[in-house]
Amino acid sequence: MDYLVLQMLNGVQLGLLMFLLAAGLTLTFGIMDLVNLAHGSLYMMGAYIAWTLIGWTDSFVLGAILALPATFLLGIAVEAVVMRRLYARDHLDQVLATFGLILFFNELVRVIWGPAGKSIAVPQFLSHTVDILPGVPYPAYRFAIIAVGAVVAVLLAWLVARTRVGMLIRAGASNRRMIGALGINIELLFSLVFGLGAVFAALAGLMAAPLTSIKIGMGDDILILAFVIIVIGGIGSIKGAFVAAMVVGQIDIVGRAFLPDFLKTFMSSAAASSAAPAISQVLVYVLMAGVLVWRPTGLFGQRN
Amino acid sequence: MAALLASLRTPRGLIVALILLVFAILPLLTQAFDQRYLLSIGTRIVIWSIAAVSLNMILGYGGLVSFGHAVFFGIGGYAVGILAANGLQSGWLQWPVAIAASVLWAALVGALSLRTRGVYFIMITLAFAQLVYYVSAGLEAYGADDGLNISRSRFDGLIDLRDKASFYWLCFVLLLGTLWFCSRFANSRFGFVIRGAKSNDLRMTALGFPVFRYRLAAFTLSGAFGGLAGILLANEGAYVSPAMMSWVKSGDLIVIVVLGGMGTLFGPLYGTIAFFVLEESLKPLLDLGHKGWGEYWQIVFGPMLVLIALYARGGIDSLLGRRHG
Numbered sequence: 001m002d003y004l005v006l007q008m009l010n011g012v013q014l015g016l017l018m019f020l021l022a023a024g025l026t027l028t029f030g031i032m033d034l035v036n037l038a039h040g041s042l043y044m045m046g047a048y049i050a051w052t053l054i055g056w057t058d059s060f061v062l063g064a065i066l067a068l069p070a071t072f073l074l075g076i077a078v079e080a081v082v083m084r085r086l087y088a089r090d091h092l093d094q095v096l097a098t099f100g101l102i103l104f105f106n107e108l109v110r111v112i113w114g115p116a117g118k119s120i121a122v123p124q125f126l127s128h129t130v131d132i133l134p135g136v137p138y139p140a141y142r143f144a145i146i147a148v149g150a151v152v153a154v155l156l157a158w159l160v161a162r163t164r165v166g167m168l169i170r171a172g173a174s175n176r177r178m179i180g181a182l183g184i185n186i187e188l189l190f191s192l193v194f195g196l197g198a199v200f201a202a203l204a205g206l207m208a209a210p211l212t213s214i215k216i217g218m219g220d221d222i223l224i225l226a227f228v229i230i231v232i233g234g235i236g237s238i239k240g241a242f243v244a245a246m247v248v249g250q251i252d253i254v255g256r257a258f259l260p261d262f263l264k265t266f267m268s269s270a271a272a273s274s275a276a277p278a279i280s281q282v283l284v285y286v287l288m289a290g291v292l293v294w295r296p297t298g299l300f301g302q303r304n
Numbered sequence: 305m306a307a308l309l310a311s312l313r314t315p316r317g318l319i320v321a322l323i324l325l326v327f328a329i330l331p332l333l334t335q336a337f338d339q340r341y342l343l344s345i346g347t348r349i350v351i352w353s354i355a356a357v358s359l360n361m362i363l364g365y366g367g368l369v370s371f372g373h374a375v376f377f378g379i380g381g382y383a384v385g386i387l388a389a390n391g392l393q394s395g396w397l398q399w400p401v402a403i404a405a406s407v408l409w410a411a412l413v414g415a416l417s418l419r420t421r422g423v424y425f426i427m428i429t430l431a432f433a434q435l436v437y438y439v440s441a442g443l444e445a446y447g448a449d450d451g452l453n454i455s456r457s458r459f460d461g462l463i464d465l466r467d468k469a470s471f472y473w474l475c476f477v478l479l480l481g482t483l484w485f486c487s488r489f490a491n492s493r494f495g496f497v498i499r500g501a502k503s504n505d506l507r508m509t510a511l512g513f514p515v516f517r518y519r520l521a522a523f524t525l526s527g528a529f530g531g532l533a534g535i536l537l538a539n540e541g542a543y544v545s546p547a548m549m550s551w552v553k554s555g556d557l558i559v560i561v562v563l564g565g566m567g568t569l570f571g572p573l574y575g576t577i578a579f580f581v582l583e584e585s586l587k588p589l590l591d592l593g594h595k596g597w598g599e600y601w602q603i604v605f606g607p608m609l610v611l612i613a614l615y616a617r618g619g620i621d622s623l624l625g626r627r628h629g
Contacts (some may be wrong), residue, residue, distance in 0.1 A: 012412040029423065035426065047566075091422060091423055093613045095371065095426065095555075095558065096609055097607060099558070100606040100609025100612075101606060103606035104603055104610075106602065107600050108603060110599075111600055196569070224431070224434055235423060235559070249532070271445075278442025280438060281438040282435050282438055284431065284434070285435040285438075289428065293419065
């Protein structure tokens, strides 16, 4: 029982990280109609930039906070140099160009930071454990991720649902040309949204760094998962991205945690522990296929 | 035949003829100049060309951006590999099973993914490819992440695939066959329905064509040839692994098709050659600038892709002047 609670919390934590990554993706997708494969590169760059800044400032919090505006600027620059030219193009051009960007960023990281992976230590003040239930300890750092993720999710929901910028974002997602015609500065809005997406991706990357490790291509595999999430949730829908990220987080973690025991009932234990992560990954894709057959534009996507 | 000869008089026809001629005698050339390494690159170019031609059928002619085509490398390869690991070495068994597996998977994926449009189609094809990738990475009995060493398929008494030149020529003949099939496909009524649906599928539907079924058929055919490329790739390296079907390979295939010229018969061939030549030449070129830079060739190649996407949509084929028919 305690184990189940712990694993579900891990699922929530993974889900929130995935949501941060998926939120930027679904916004650029929904508003600019842009397939940005390089979003995972921003996740990676966020982690590497944070690693450098944490080294300079000798403080996790300070380094992390400084990394966010830095990736915002990076996002704005990428948008201005490449993405802006891609909005009017078809999806194939976007896939091709952003695929090129992935190769570029992966090599760039190798040139600047070298081929070896980096690690960020869990900050001192979060390296203890917290009792979530009496006698059930949980790492404070993971708890902090859940807290930050939840706060950002609420902030984002507030931004999208209650502010003028959010109103423009929602209007842009449903009819891009119309808000342009109404005299809104779309270029500025697009830059802003892209920069915001980059910040969320970087935040996810740097928060995930102490749990895993920072390495080249770290954003690529997780990006595909983020795409699966926004496709399940419906492109352009923040709510859909949140629901899907939570579900996928649970499937992934709970699958990894409980499938081996289940599989061991009819397989050798080595085979079971090797097959379990694969099966929990497969379950995520089966879920997506099921959702798309049932609703071809995702759970909360616009139907036309 | 007369038409074939006539096409030789155009620059495009001449270039195609020249490329095919060089490919036809490549083992002789590499032997004469003692460049064995070039033959192995040549073999891979020919195999990747088969895959690129097959992707071009749906991507170039059909406008269906499948982002999971490398999965057929994996399915064709693993069908051969799994049979070989169980002691079934005969190519007469391995190859048909591998093609059948590719066809079945393509039919299944096509039936589900062709219901969706646009970005959803891109993502669902990618997701299905990832699914197979993760399944293969979980196959403990067949090497899991590390892959599986196999011996080449055996066609006893007919051809010895361990001989590098024989294997190369087999791949080349299969490429010619694939190109022939693709040209028949592109100019048939079936091909015209696929091409029509690319420019306006509502209109094709209104004209009474069951577009979904046509696309499914094309998707399945494309998968069959993709599987063939997978069989050859597994035999070429005598090795199969999940990395064969990583999504980056699917991306590479799209790059090749666009680079060569979408919806043209020989575009995939140009694209594959250009892709491999770029890869092999950027490294030494960068090394010339500074020793060790060659390792970072993708830092140049990446932005090149961006520029190609932005400014060179017609691909290499369009550089050869306008097409006739």
